[in-house]
Amino acid sequence: MEQQAKDIARLAAEGCARVEIAKRLSITETQVTRVATEHGIRTRNMVDLATPAETLTRMAVQASSHLADDIDVQAAVIGLEPEYVADLMHELRTGEAELRKLRQRLDALQGGEPARACPVCGKSVTGRSDAVYCSTACRVNAHRARNH
Ligand SMILES: [Zn+2]
Structure with missing residues (x-):
């Protein structure tokens, strides 16, 4: 071998x-x-x-290790198609939003706050303490359902 x-x-x-x-x-x-x-x-x-906890930890460590400060972003972007960069930006924005949700859920668990379920899809609701729905999509769907 x-x-x-x-x-x-x-x-x-x-x-x-x-x-x-x-x-x-x-x-x-x-x-x-x-x-x-x-x-x-x-x-x-x-x-x-x-365990899920171990998987989460590994994912977080991995993600941060890939985002090393010393990446020369300007040099990396040269030669890439503008569409590719736009796609990448979209992915990053989605990733940021997902990471924020994950952090907020962990925060809520740490603080012992009871998890609230979205009345539309049942996912846990994060963010503002007065938020009722998990996402804009669910809020809009609920609104539409009410006005029919
Ligand atoms: Zn929902």
Whole structure:
């Protein structure tokens, strides 16, 4: 077995997820998957690991480690199609909104606030303490339903 496959097998046995193995060996996740498949090594996705709390922690650590301050954004953006950058901005905005919701839910749990359920879809409501619906979409749907 080649050295890379041995390293992957060792890290997988230690409980590392594919994304961590890729990072430690400085290769892509796709490479990890390819080599693991060729050698019949079982590797796991991050979400397969342990408890939800552990998965959350790993996700947060991973996300922050990818957002290193020393990324030269200007240099990175040169050569990208404007449409691609626009898509990326959209993804980032969505990600920010989702992260904020996640943080607010964690905040609410920490503070022992009871979770409120959205009367339209049943998801937990976060944000302002007087918010009734989980999202603009649900607020609009409720409004439409009322006016029919
Ligand atoms: Zn809702």
